[in-house]
Amino acid sequence: MIRVGFVIVALAVFVAIAGPFLSAYDPNAQELARRLEGPSLSHPLGLDELGRDILARILAGARVSLLVGLVVVTISSVTGMFFGSVAGYFGGRVDDVISRVVDVLMAFPGILLAIALVAVLGPSLRNVVLALSVIGWVGYARLVRGQALRAREFEFVQAARALGAGSPRIVLRHVLPTAFPSVVVQATLGMAGAIIAEAALSFLGLGVQPPTPSWGTMLDAGRSHLFDAPHLTIFPGVAIAILVLGFNFLGDGLRDRIDPKMSQ
């Protein structure tokens, strides 16, 4: 499973980097005369409503999906690790404040909050990343807080304090490393979540703006041709499903590797 996931993710990363060179067509070049044409030898996945090559657009869209996933996961995990370890290690009032903020954000449907944020800030790739990070960090914070609470009781943390290490040093050196494996798993699964969320926002017209190809906007454009030209929605949909599946396989596999109790 983990291998399948790894292969899919590696392939997607390769496509995102080498995308423009893998297809003979420019993702934005229009062939209006052949619009909505189904798959053929010259255009394996067919053409969209403006006569653009769907394969070229899916390849180019991989870049947006992975970029959004990567940036969102990086921002949320770093923010979450910071607040989570501070809350867990120091406890007391600091913990109360951070934990209540996390509770509030968790109680709120994430995608709804992201939609509201993007609606206020205006639709753009940057604001999508921002909105998804604002809702994304809480999961990491809660995860790391739990690990930090546990780590605080470890004797080597006590020992480090007895040897004169200050709190920032102890958090960085002794608390965060114990939480890191779980964060890696969470981040891998978080990539999948972020990719779906980006597609959803773009589908709603709140994300990447045309003509930049994104899997979400392609779904949106295909919606009005669901019956006469289903290939407009099927192929980007399949691309999203495969990539998300890949990240989930990878994340689950990593979790099994890290936690021996889970594996059979």
Add this chain to the structure above:
Amino acid sequence: MPERAPLLTVEHLTTGFQVRDGFVPAVIDVSFHVSAGDTLCIVGESGSGKSVTALSIMRLVEPPGRIAEGRIIFNGHDLLTVSEREMQAIRGAQIALIFQEPMTALNPVFTIGNQIEETLRVHGRATRRTAPQQAIDLLAAVSIPEPQKRVRDYPHQLSGGMRQRALIAMSLACEPSLVIADEPTTALDVTIQAQILELLRDLQQRMGLALLLITHDLGVVAEMADRVAVMYAGRIVEEAPVRALFDDPKHPYTRGLMGSIPGGAPGTRLRAIQGTVPPLGALPPGCAFAPRCPERFDPCPKAPPGTTDFGGGRGVKCYLHGPAVEPQVAPPAPVERV
């Protein structure tokens, strides 16, 4: 032995835990001192307040625990009044704490060498360039064979005795003047125990350390101590030079402890102390040992006994030896629960 000015003086230390129903003391009005080159053993059962005393000296008692009263004079400074930043500079550099469990006191994800280097760097005793060699030297100083190889080992690759040696190397890295060892040999095999004690004694003599050794093992006491403080239910009930204590234990509890050491004629029953240690929240109003004491009489259950001084560093808190009553220690003001 000529009296030197003590390096560490603890005066009337009271540490306890703030719980829902009020303040529960774990250490009550404890006073003692240790000089350079001197070994003081604090001996007592689990829950008698030994470890809390050690943590109080390091100021590592965590809420809801707190130090309610007393002074801890180290090198002329009251540790209870210095700032946390100054305290950090003292921990590890001037006072080191050796933990009981060498497995859990070392971080499993870093090599032994890395952890020793870290300690050196925290206190600015080494640079990135010099630290690795210093770590090897330290491992050699605690008699770890092939220190150049061991320095790259992770804790799980070492045996229990080796880990405790590595931990001692780490604690002594910055050449502290006071070492507090909290049951340093409890987790080890008997043969390894002897080696570790030998090492501690050797290092103490070489470095002129003041050693505060916390143990429940009277064998360790006999082996290591210059002076002994016996703790029971948070109080030091007897303090004496080691020979005097073993020759003539004055407190019934100390006698009970000695009586429970196996070693009589084969087949004879081991004499145990009747009853159990009272829970900290519910100490009897008088002497805490009175309910278990075979020699209790009228005054015992009424008020805690004060110290009867025998001179020569001997003191006992027991009415058998004098009428002294513990001066009424004002109960610490209740603190608002946060």
